[in-house]
Amino acid sequence: MTMDTMNGSGRTTGRGIGLAAVRGLALALVSLPGAVLCFCLSLVSIALIPIGVGLVTTPYVLTGVRAFADWRRVLAAEWGGVRIPPAYRPLPEGADPWTRTVALLRDPATWRDLRWLPVDMTAGFVTALLPAVLLLYPLEGFALAIGLWRVFPDGYWYGFVPVTGQASAFGAAALGLVLLFLAHFLTPRLLGVHFRLTRAVLGSNQRELAERVRVLTETRRDAVDASAAELRRIERDLHDGAQARLVAVGMDLGTIEALLDKDPAQAKELIARTRQSSVEALSELRELVRGIHPPVLAERGLGDAVRALALRLPVATEVSVDLPGRAEAPVESAAYFAVSEVLTNAVKHSGADRIWIDLHRADGMLRATVTDNGKGGAVIGAGSGLAGVERRLGTFDGVLAVSSPAGGPSMVTMEIPCA
Numbered sequence: 408m409t410m411d412t413m414n415g416s417g418r419t420t421g422r423g424i425g426l427a428a429v430r431g432l433a434l435a436l437v438s439l440p441g442a443v444l445c446f447c448l449s450l451v452s453i454a455l456i457p458i459g460v461g462l463v464t465t466p467y468v469l470t471g472v473r474a475f476a477d478w479r480r481v482l483a484a485e486w487g488g489v490r491i492p493p494a495y496r497p498l499p500e501g502a503d504p505w506t507r508t509v510a511l512l513r514d515p516a517t518w519r520d521l522r523w524l525p526v527d528m529t530a531g532f533v534t535a536l537l538p539a540v541l542l543l544y545p546l547e548g549f550a551l552a553i554g555l556w557r558v559f560p561d562g563y564w565y566g567f568v569p570v571t572g573q574a575s576a577f578g579a580a581a582l583g584l585v586l587l588f589l590a591h592f593l594t595p596r597l598l599g600v601h602f603r604l605t606r607a608v609l610g611s612n613q614r615e616l617a618e619r620v621r622v623l624t625e626t627r628r629d630a631v632d633a634s635a636a637e638l639r640r641i642e643r644d645l646h647d648g649a650q651a652r653l654v655a656v657g658m659d660l661g662t663i664e665a666l667l668d669k670d671p672a673q674a675k676e677l678i679a680r681t682r683q684s685s686v687e688a689l690s691e692l693r694e695l696v697r698g699i700h701p702p703v704l705a706e707r708g709l710g711d712a713v714r715a716l717a718l719r720l721p722v723a724t725e726v727s728v729d730l731p732g733r734a735e736a737p738v739e740s741a742a743y744f745a746v747s748e749v750l751t752n753a754v755k756h757s758g759a760d761r762i763w764i765d766l767h768r769a770d771g772m773l774r775a776t777v778t779d780n781g782k783g784g785a786v787i788g789a790g791s792g793l794a795g796v797e798r799r800l801g802t803f804d805g806v807l808a809v810s811s812p813a814g815g816p817s818m819v820t821m822e823i824p825c826a
Contacts, residue, residue, distance in 0.1 A: 425542070430538075472517075656685055708739065720754060723760065727763070759815075762777065
């Protein structure tokens with residue numbers, strides 16, 4: 408191995424250790440107040456249910472807890488390679504506050520989230536902070552050896568080393584060197600321990616298989632209902648649009664046949680009108696076909712189909728695509744219509760003047776991210792477009808995560824397993 412190779416390997420390892428320490432520190436500083444806030448609000452809101460106040464607040468608080476847990480699932484997958492699939496039961500659409508609150512509290516996944524919050528603010532906080540401590544604490548030992556020990560005339564304990572003079576300060580530096588050596592091996596692993604702890608508490612328990620069967624049953628029912636609704640829409644569009652125009656074309660042709668000998672001028676006028684009606688009927692049929700399965704999606708794949716979709720938006724849109732091949736047709740179709748629905752919501756409700764779309768595939772997952780610089784406030788709730796997207800993805804064992812703080816920006820991430 409050459410010296411350049413060893414230097415490059417050292418730099419890579421150093422970056423990995425530093426990155427793990429920075430990520431762990433950021434995670435600890437953000438997750439601790441977030442977990443404490445979510446846990447306290449949940450306890451207070453649930454306690455207020457008997458007097459009626461909790462019926463209004465609990466759905467919003469628990470939805471926030473789910474968003475916080477989903478954010479941690481995304482970080483676990485991206486930073487630790489640990490997948491924690493959610494198993495939330497779908498909420499009834501158009502339900503009153505009491506029904507929504509009962510549905511949330513009857514969901515085992517809700518109680519897993521609430522059990523995870525105390526673990527995250529204690530053991531989770533420690534395991535997230537340890538990588539940074541292992542990397543930064545040795546610096547204190549080196550500082551003591553340089554002369555910082557003189558600031559403490561009564562002595563100072565560095566770990567298990569009592570620092571009272573220069574000799575003991577060198578002992579502190581030696582301990583710091585040992586800790587730095589351990590950090591070289593343990594820092595990335597400790598961050599992985601944090602995410603595995605999160606999976607152990609936040610993931611499904613021994614009833615995972617039964618819960619999985621239930622979720623798949625519900626998503627299959629949603630898929631059947633969605634297919635039936637889609638068939639009704641197609642039938643309605645054909646009946647009210649193209650079919651009506653074609654019937655009118657047939658009647659006009661009968662009239663033209665009767666007028667050809669009696670009034671050629673009027674027959675000619677009717678021919679022009681009939682031609683226009685046939686053009687409009689053909690246009691409606693093309694729009695209908697595009698709504699079922701866009702031709703560009705079948706011919707050129709998901710990347711080009713999303714680019715074509717972005718070109719039709721009234722908002723400036725950037726599309727980044729990194730798809731080495733094509734997924735199965737049903738997966739591409741689900742991803743396309745999910746992105747289309749998210750874009751429609753962004754254009755209608757976000758007030759954004761710029762949208763970014765990112766499509767890529769990694770670790771057997773097709774990931775689509777839609778980001779806008781709008782006003783934020785998007786939530787996955789009953790009756791919202793995002794709830795429909797979540798049901799569509801659930802049919803394919805997909806995941807939807809939303810980050811949309813008040814004031815923006817909003818980021819919607821969709822993941823679908825694909826070969």
